[in-house]
Amino acid sequence: MVTAEMDMAGRTLYLPRMPFGGSRLLAAAFHSIGFDARVIAESDARTLELGSKYTSGDECYPQKVVMGDFMRLIEDEHLDPKTLAFMIPTANGPCRFGQYASLQRVVLDEAGFDEVLILSLTSADGYAGIGEHARELIRTGWRAVVANDILMKMLLKTRPYEVTPGDTDAVYLEGLETVAATLARPNVATKEKLADIKAALSRVKGAFLSIPVRDEDRPLIGVVGEIFCRLNTFSNEELIRHIEAQGGECWLAGVGEWLWYTNEEQFRRYREEKRRVSKDWLKTYLTKRIQLGDEHALMEDFHDVFHGYEEPHVTEIMEMAQPYLPQSGSMGEMVLSTGGTVFFHGKGADGIVDISPFTCMNGIITEAIYPKVSREHDNIPIRVFYFDGTQSDLERDVGIFLELAATYKRRKKVVRT
Numbered sequence: 001m002v003t004a005e006m007d008m009a010g011r012t013l014y015l016p017r018m019p020f021g022g023s024r025l026l027a028a029a030f031h032s033i034g035f036d037a038r039v040i041a042e043s044d045a046r047t048l049e050l051g052s053k054y055t056s057g058d059e060c061y062p063q064k065v066v067m068g069d070f071m072r073l074i075e076d077e078h079l080d081p082k083t084l085a086f087m088i089p090t091a092n093g094p095c096r097f098g099q100y101a102s103l104q105r106v107v108l109d110e111a112g113f114d115e116v117l118i119l120s121l122t123s124a125d126g127y128a129g130i131g132e133h134a135r136e137l138i139r140t141g142w143r144a145v146v147a148n149d150i151l152m153k154m155l156l157k158t159r160p161y162e163v164t165p166g167d168t169d170a171v172y173l174e175g176l177e178t179v180a181a182t183l184a185r186p187n188v189a190t191k192e193k194l195a196d197i198k199a200a201l202s203r204v205k206g207a208f209l210s211i212p213v214r215d216e217d218r219p220l221i222g223v224v225g226e227i228f229c230r231l232n233t234f235s236n237e238e239l240i241r242h243i244e245a246q247g248g249e250c251w252l253a254g255v256g257e258w259l260w261y262t263n264e265e266q267f268r269r270y271r272e273e274k275r276r277v278s279k280d281w282l283k284t285y286l287t288k289r290i291q292l293g294d295e296h297a298l299m300e301d302f303h304d305v306f307h308g309y310e311e312p313h314v315t316e317i318m319e320m321a322q323p324y325l326p327q328s329g330s331m332g333e334m335v336l337s338t339g340g341t342v343f344f345h346g347k348g349a350d351g352i353v354d355i356s357p358f359t360c361m362n363g364i365i366t367e368a369i370y371p372k373v374s375r376e377h378d379n380i381p382i383r384v385f386y387f388d389g390t391q392s393d394l395e396r397d398v399g400i401f402l403e404l405a406a407t408y409k410r411r412k413k414v415v416r417t
């Protein structure tokens with residue numbers, strides 16, 4: 001496992017956009033424990049050029065984008081490697097995701113940039129890269145995740161209906177800064193910080209609700225898929241904006257879902273290793289209780305506006321996936337995407353979009369399963385959109401899909417709340 005050495009002094013930590021808002025708030029959480037953290041600049045053609053230069057072509061598209069973005073800082077901005085640290089998420093799982101951090105390390109070393117640190121947050125090592133502030137960061141970081149999921153939900157349920165284009169994006173971006181300022185304050189007691197975040201979110205909620213909107217009846221599209229490609233708007237070529245431009249509204253599976261899923265996976269491992277009564281199990285259990293409490297506290301002020309948009313707990317999603325992908329043999333986003341599809345159908349969605357990188361193992365499996373899922377759920381339209389940075393006729397494909405969703409909307413049996 002690759003982790004940072006403890007000494008981050010004099011370094012700036014760069015975070016990939018996953019999504020931008022989530023990374024912005026996570027950077028603020030890092031600020032609260034004294035780290036200089038920033039979100040990497042928006043990806044562009046140079047990202048793909050450098051991503052191609054430093055990967056072999058066998059890697060997943062998200063790896064190419066992350067690699068390209070990081071190498072751009074070194075090659076184009078000529079930042080001193082001694083002042084740099086890159087954060088790369090990692091997880092145990094069935095696919096290549098767990099190898100990203102190791103590969104980035106190899107590439108940096110071979111290119112002569114061995115002084116760049118890689119911070120790879122993982123519970124497997126007790127978040128060793130963070131040092132003494134690990135617990136504090138994990139708590140604030142979780143609140144950042146929940147806060148962004150809330151703001152993203154407000155963004156997506158408002159933007160398609162705005163009267164003046166750009167209003168909702170502006171409120172979202174300002175809202176991020178409002179919440180980030182609260183998250184970034186150091187040495188604040190956890191209770192007080194929670195109250196501050198709630199107050200900040202409440203102000204942003206008011207700003208969202210004051211945006212003039214049209215009364216329209218649009219097809220609701222549930223969005224699932226591989227976590228990076230789904231959340232990184234450069235990788236998915238702003239698919240959600242395309243759907244909105246052609247008359248749809250999207251409900252995007254957030255980041256919190258993945259963290260809850262890794263929690264459940266941890267419990268599954270304890271069961272398999274017969275460590276149900278252990279210190280580690282108790283630690284994970286208590287962490288879960290605390291995180292549930294924080295999530296509930298932050299969400300409760302939004303119950304009125306999220307009526308009909310209530311999020312399931314991940315265990316419900318896993319149960320919904322069970323008939324198609326038994327948990328004893330399947331892991332990762334394929335489970336969440338399949339369960340998420342069944343969930344969205346039950347909430348009255350009019351279509352499901354799965355965003356996956358080309359050749360993604362999860363996308364390949366879910367694509368094989370979706371016809372059965374669709375057949376067993378009123379033939380709801382489900383479509384996998386693959387991305388690899390090459391051009392495709394997205395307008396046309398989205399248009400066709402929305403036609404199917406509109407037809408389904410007229411005949412569907414599950415009415416939306």
Ligand code: SF4
Pocket residue numbers: 060061062095096097098226227333357359360361362363
């Ligand atoms: S989920 Fe897909 S894209 Fe992501 S690492 Fe696994 S195989 Fe690659």
